[in-house]
Amino acid sequence: MKLLVTGGAGFIGSNFIRHVLETHPEDRVVNLDTLTYAGNLENVRDVEGDPRYRFVHGDVGDPRLVREAMGGVDAVVHLAAESHVDRANLAAGEFLRTNVGGTGTLLDAARELRIARFVQVSTDEVYGSMAAGAARESDPLNPSNPYSASKAAADLLARAYWITHRLPVVVTRGANTFGPYQYPEKVIPLFVTNALENRPLPLYGDGRQVRDWLYVLDHCAAIDLVLRHGGDGEIYNIGGGTGIENRELTRRILRLLGKPESLIQPVTDRPGHDRRYALDASKLRALGWAPRHSFEQALETTVGWYRTHEAWWRPLRSGLFTQYYDRQYTNR
Numbered sequence: 001m002k003l004l005v006t007g008g009a010g011f012i013g014s015n016f017i018r019h020v021l022e023t024h025p026e027d028r029v030v031n032l033d034t035l036t037y038a039g040n041l042e043n044v045r046d047v048e049g050d051p052r053y054r055f056v057h058g059d060v061g062d063p064r065l066v067r068e069a070m071g072g073v074d075a076v077v078h079l080a081a082e083s084h085v086d087r088a089n090l091a092a093g094e095f096l097r098t099n100v101g102g103t104g105t106l107l108d109a110a111r112e113l114r115i116a117r118f119v120q121v122s123t124d125e126v127y128g129s130m131a132a133g134a135a136r137e138s139d140p141l142n143p144s145n146p147y148s149a150s151k152a153a154a155d156l157l158a159r160a161y162w163i164t165h166r167l168p169v170v171v172t173r174g175a176n177t178f179g180p181y182q183y184p185e186k187v188i189p190l191f192v193t194n195a196l197e198n199r200p201l202p203l204y205g206d207g208r209q210v211r212d213w214l215y216v217l218d219h220c221a222a223i224d225l226v227l228r229h230g231g232d233g234e235i236y237n238i239g240g241g242t243g244i245e246n247r248e249l250t251r252r253i254l255r256l257l258g259k260p261e262s263l264i265q266p267v268t269d270r271p272g273h274d275r276r277y278a279l280d281a282s283k284l285r286a287l288g289w290a291p292r293h294s295f296e297q298a299l300e301t302t303v304g305w306y307r308t309h310e311a312w313w314r315p316l317r318s319g320l321f322t323q324y325y326d327r328q329y330t331n332r
């Protein structure tokens, strides 16, 4: 199969490309990525010499380039997005342009080129905060921040291309993902790298918010399964089933690093902070997926990876990152 992967220089995209090349030797991958602050060719350095892999530098909102990159492919796995909630809360423009507009451009090209499968990588955030229970695919969407609203728009747009045009779309709604190569603005890599530098860990509000943690390799295996075996027009939740409070997550990170809890710094809460996410992933399990990594083991592996890959994250925590960090966290 020949795939177009968008956002393949990002966190999940780079792990997904590696997963595909390792598990499907016959596959070929085109990676279309515009290399925003979160896109990093170091994430795919190990595959750049592989004859089955090609990188195209460009924007998913550029119709000409998108048609060119999509030429001759069997399927599109669309991951490119502005992905950080706190940045969307600072300014939403790029989120609308890329997450909604870019998805529309890709869908139009896929329709014109009669692409046989379009995987829209969506998020559990589209359901909004879950007071109790676990979200099912048939639940109404209730996004509550500008990032999740932009992802919900893209999710619905992709489904609309199935309903209206019979473009064979499948939607995945993944939970909070963690692992190697995650840009150090998201809570796990941020807290690990802050702790390694003996800097405070800014825990929002009371720290009792719950996320459903999913290891990146389990997320990639799920997207891959849905790509090949998902039903046209279907939606699949991808949940790790590990709901823990942020304050407990933070303590575990500190324990793994042998650092004191005094590094935890409670700060003003994120505006509109969703209290709890939880997914019912039984539909995907019925298709044959189950997470293969326990949360405890995967967290330890991840913390160990950041500890041994300072050369990867150190350059990312300077320049523009410092400006963002100061704006986001100073006087909070």
Ligand code: NAD
Residues within 6 Å of the ligand: 006, 007, 008, 009, 010, 011, 012, 013, 032, 033, 034, 035, 036, 037, 038, 039, 040, 058, 059, 060, 061, 078, 079, 080, 081, 082, 083, 084, 098, 102, 121, 122, 123, 124, 151, 173, 174, 175, 176, 177, 178, 182, 183
């Ligand atoms: P990321 O921020 O690490 O990577 C995003 C990638 O998209 C980057 O390489 C960036 O350069 C690229 N990109 C951004 N705008 C682009 C544009 N206009 N054209 C081309 N490329 C562009 O994000 P991630 O965490 O890897 O998330 C990937 C996808 O998975 C996103 O769609 C996100 O909404 C979704 N998702 C993420 C999580 C999570 O916890 N990280 C969970 C569920 C779903």
Ligand code: DAU
Residues within 6 Å of the ligand: 083, 084, 085, 086, 123, 124, 125, 174, 175, 176, 177, 185, 186, 187, 188, 190, 202, 203, 204, 205, 209, 210, 211, 246, 270, 277
């Ligand atoms: O649930 C899926 C979503 O998970 C994805 O769609 C998003 O792309 C991804 O960024 C992630 O969103 P979250 O907002 O849940 O992740 P983040 O790592 O930003 O925050 C996780 C939790 O930690 C959340 O409750 C906020 C809290 N937090 C985060 C940061 C950055 C803090 O307490 N302090 C922080 O500094």
